[in-house]
Amino acid sequence: MTTSPELMCCFCPTPFKQFLEAVTNMKFDEEPNYSKLISFFESLIEPCTSLRPIRIDGALKVGQKRGRLLINLEEDEQPKKKLRLGSPATQWISVYNARRPMKQRYHYNVADSRLCQHVEKGNEDGLYISCVASAANLWALIMDAGTGFTSQVYELSAVFLHKDWIMEQWEKNYYISCIAGAANGSSLVVMSKGTPYTQQSYKVSESFPFKWISKKWKEGFHVTSMTSAGSRWGVVMSRNSGYSEQVVEVDFVYPSEGIHRRWESGYRITSMAATTDQSAFVLSIPRRKLIMDEAQETLRTSAFPSSHVKAKWSRNLYIASMCYGPTVC
Numbered sequence: 001m002t003t004s005p006e007l008m009c010c011f012c013p014t015p016f017k018q019f020l021e022a023v024t025n026m027k028f029d030e031e032p033n034y035s036k037l038i039s040f041f042e043s044l045i046e047p048c049t050s051l052r053p054i055r056i057d058g059a060l061k062v063g064q065k066r067g068r069l070l071i072n073l074e075e076d077e078q079p080k081k082k083l084r085l086g087s088p089a090t091q092w093i094s095v096y097n098a099r100r101p102m103k104q105r106y107h108y109n110v111a112d113s114r115l116c117q118h119v120e121k122g123n124e125d126g127l128y129i130s131c132v133a134s135a136a137n138l139w140a141l142i143m144d145a146g147t148g149f150t151s152q153v154y155e156l157s158a159v160f161l162h163k164d165w166i167m168e169q170w171e172k173n174y175y176i177s178c179i180a181g182a183a184n185g186s187s188l189v190v191m192s193k194g195t196p197y198t199q200q201s202y203k204v205s206e207s208f209p210f211k212w213i214s215k216k217w218k219e220g221f222h223v224t225s226m227t228s229a230g231s232r233w234g235v236v237m238s239r240n241s242g243y244s245e246q247v248v249e250v251d252f253v254y255p256s257e258g259i260h261r262r263w264e265s266g267y268r269i270t271s272m273a274a275t276t277d278q279s280a281f282v283l284s285i286p287r288r289k290l291i292m293d294e295a296q297e298t299l300r301t302s303a304f305p306s307s308h309v310k311a312k313w314s315r316n317l318y319i320a321s322m323c324y325g326p327t328v329c
Helices: 014-024 034-039 057-061 112-124 163-171 210-218 256-264 306-313
Strands: 070-072 082-084 090-098 104-110 128-135 138-144 151-157 175-181 187-193 199-205 221-229 232-239 243-251 268-274 279-286 296-301 317-326
Touching: 014 034, 090 268, 104 112, 104 306, 104 317, 112 128, 112 138, 112 151, 128 151, 128 175, 128 187, 138 317, 151 163, 163 187, 175 199, 175 232, 199 210, 199 221, 210 221, 210 232, 210 243, 221 243, 221 279, 232 268, 243 256, 256 279, 268 296, 279 317, 296 306, 306 317
Parallel strands: 128 317, 175 221, 221 268, 268 317
Antiparallel strands: 070 082, 090 296, 090 317, 104 138, 128 138, 151 187, 175 187, 199 232, 221 232, 243 279, 268 279
8 A cells, every 4th residue: 555544544533544554454364353443433423322313233243245244153252263144035024013904905026017907906996005115026015095195196117216207296296105116226106195294305325325314304304215226225204204203223134123122112113125235124203102003013024925914914913014125144
């Protein structure tokens, strides 16, 4: 390295120089000490956890090869050797909320050409789309009678979150109610009337947009929909969402501990999405407590959970959201 760390980081805070020195002095086959490298920057980060509601704890365990966890063979001893596990398993993740009895319908493995007929049949039966997802470039569609929507439009586009169409519908007082992206870059955007929203904004990003979400939180927006297409994220935030607090859990696998900890604090999953190597869960606290909405369960299945849904319905648990992404190693 011809340029010294001092010269390269002369206009940066000291931790940047320390980080660069540590990295450049590593041997070619040396295992990085990620905790130490991350600790260099602790002094630059606000220590108050209430001001840092976006958790990325799972990333602290992950090496440079994304999605591969580092574990010790024996926790009570000095580690002699570290093992790299394979890529996380990819599964359907579905979330169920307790609701009063209502009619709900699901469709999965839906090709583009068959989407219209499912939507039209549901509309004829008084159902509106409440959730969409994608796996293997096929669509999953949830329709139910409990959305409160009065009208709905949707667009299936080769463009990921087609800006012109979305803005056109905003002008007609439709708001984005759910979105899904496919691995081939296409997207399904559903916009509805009858939502509580008064203003919306969305962002497409190659990495999860932590800073943009934090900025919008300060402006009174909350995340109301999320999706991904390949490695790209799409996040929708709305004003007058009905949430008083909101946090984000991002991990390379399903963040079970983080979700259960949030549940205990009164949060419920309200949006989720996943790329091939990351999962993101938005958990919110509603401004107005609804007794029937307090119970929430999640399910992870290799195939679409059609064999489980009816059992959930019998307990008045209905699909609230779903996505297809990495869960366990």
